[in-house]
Amino acid sequence: MxxxxxxxxxxxxxxxxxxxxxxxxxxxxxxxxxxxxxxxxxxxxxxxxxxxxxxxxxxxxxxxxxxEPAIVAPKQSRWRSLPVLGNVVPFAKQSGQLAVAASVAVAVIFGVQYSNQEAPTEPFMTAPTVGPIGGLAPVSLEQTRSLPRNDKNDLLERKRKINALLADHEQQVKLKQAKESEEESSEQGSPQ
Structure with a gap:
C-alpha cells in the first residue's frame, strides 16, 4: 500500500x-x-x-x-456413423416426444371428466335392489325420480338423544371415579 x-x-x-x-x-x-x-x-x-x-x-x-479457441465444426454424432441407427435415433426421439404429449393429453381429458362429475345427491350410496326371480322388473315411466325423505328430523332427534346419553355416561363415569378416589383416600387415612 x-x-x-x-x-x-x-x-x-x-x-x-x-x-x-x-x-x-x-x-x-x-x-x-x-x-x-x-x-x-x-x-x-x-x-x-x-x-x-x-x-x-x-x-x-x-x-x-x-x-477462447474457436470451434470450427461440431463433433460428429457416433450414431451417424452407422447407416441404420443414424435414421432410427431421430425417429425414436420424435416418437418418444409424441408419446409423452399424448399421455399428458389423455391425463388432462380424464382429469377434466372426473372433476366435472356431479356430486351424489344422497349422503350415502344405496345398494341396488334385486328384482323378483325370473327377470321381472317394476314398470315405471320415470325411473330417476328421487323419493322424498321426511325422516331427516327423526334422524337429527335420534343423534341428539345419543349424544345426550353419551354425555350422561361420561359424567357418571367421572363421578364414580371421584367417589372411588375419595374412598381410597379415606381408607388410607384411617388406621386398621
Missing part, C-alpha cells in the same frame, strides 16, 4: 483531517477509483442501499472471448 493510499484509508476512517488528500484524489485517477471502492465497501458494511458500485466488466469479458 502506498503512502497516499494509507492517508486515504485513514481519512476515510476519520483518523486524519488533512485536506491535501482531497486534492490528491481529485488529481489521481487511481486514487479516485480507490476512493470510490472504499465508499462502496463502507456502504455495504453499513447496509446502506444508496451506494451502488459501478462495475464495468465489458472489457474483461471481451478479452476472455478473444482468448
Amino acid at each position: 502506498t503512502h497516499q493510499q494509507e492517508k486515504l484509508s485513514a481519512f476515510m476512517d476519520g483518523e486524519l483531517e488533512d485536506n491535501d488528500i482531497i486534492n490528491a484524489v481529485k488529481q489521481d485517477d487511481e486514487l479516485r477509483a480507490k476512493w470510490q471502492r472504499y465508499h462502496v465497501i463502507r456502504g455495504v458494511m453499513r447496509k446502506e442501499a444508496s451506494v451502488a458500485p459501478n462495475l464495468d466488466i465489458t472489457a474483461s469479458v471481451a478479452a476472455a472471448l478473444e482468448s
